[in-house]
Amino acid sequence: MTTPEGRRTVVIVDDHAMFRTGVRAELADHVEVLGEAADVDTAVGAVLALRPDVVLLDVHLPGGGGVEVMRRVATRVPETRFLALSVSDAAEDVIGTIRGGARGYVTKTITGPELVSAIDRVADGDAVFSPRLAGFVLDAFAGSIAVAQVDEDLDRLTEREREVMRLIARGYAYKEVAGELFISVKTVETHVSSVLRKLQLSSRHELTRWASERRLL
Incomplete structure (x- = not known):
């Protein structure tokens, strides 16, 4: 119109x-x-x-x-x-x-x-x-990003867990994530544990690599 x-x-x-x-x-x-x-x-x-x-x-x-x-x-x-x-x-x-x-x-x-x-x-x-x-x-x-895989993995995470995941993967400290998202450090720790468990990863280093490979940073 x-x-x-x-x-x-x-x-x-x-x-x-x-x-x-x-x-x-x-x-x-x-x-x-x-x-x-x-x-x-x-x-x-x-x-x-x-x-x-x-x-x-x-x-x-x-x-x-x-x-x-x-x-x-x-x-x-x-x-x-x-x-x-x-x-x-x-x-x-x-x-x-x-x-x-x-x-x-x-x-x-x-x-x-x-x-x-x-x-x-x-x-x-x-x-x-x-x-x-x-x-x-x-x-x-072109097929160089596995879109289906990205969607399937991310569907396991809540919206807040995605936000925390991206900040942690970018190198933010827990306190910095807490300040960015206006939540407590304890809540950040809980979200990070949940993200690692859902994605079957063992450390924030693995999380950073996982996110980088999928162009999520």
């Missing part, structure tokens, strides 16, 4: 109100923001009611995540395209979101003008990725 002035129409889906406000301000002179949503159910309702050209979609949302939004609305609004806009640059998020139906995936380090360009290109049917992320998608299609 492009406006009479030819401006693209957008719905912003992200669970952080301040981030949505910032994106709306960046787009104000170029794109018509029809609405916002902070969780899966609200996003589904907004997309079906407003039928925007593009949905700016965060990957991790209360209620099931960005892929769940696309699953519930894609066939009902075939003219709407989905552009993932996420803080995550992990391979499993990028590949899973593209497999779920998104036409592009960019990280939140993107500039305002770059985002406007990405929206235009996705609305026109192009696929748009931040440069580093395009390699994940190409590697997945």
Whole structure:
């Protein structure tokens, strides 16, 4: 639903109100923001009611995540395209979101003008990725990333365990993980033990190697 002035129409889906406000301000002179949503159910309702050209979609949302939004609305609004806009640059998020139906995936380090360009290109049917992320998608299609294996392994972990796993694998100390995620050190220790048990690993060194081989860092 492009406006009479030819401006693209957008719905912003992200669970952080301040981030949505910032994106709306960046787009104000170029794109018509029809609405916002902070969780899966609200996003589904907004997309079906407003039928925007593009949905700016965060990957991790209360209620099931960005892929769940696309699953519930894609066939009902075939003219709407989905552009993932996420803080995550992990391979499993990028590949899973593209497999779920998104036409592009960019990280939140993107500039305002770059985002406007990405929206235009996705609305026109192009696929748009931040440069580093395009390699994940190409590697997945080429078979050098075992996507099925990554998904199966990660499905064993809760969302919080994935967050802890990624930080530990990147070399964070338990206290640093606790500060980053606003949880106690004891809770971090519990999550790490659970991650190692579920992935059948014996140390954080093995965890780092496991995550690196799967492009999860």
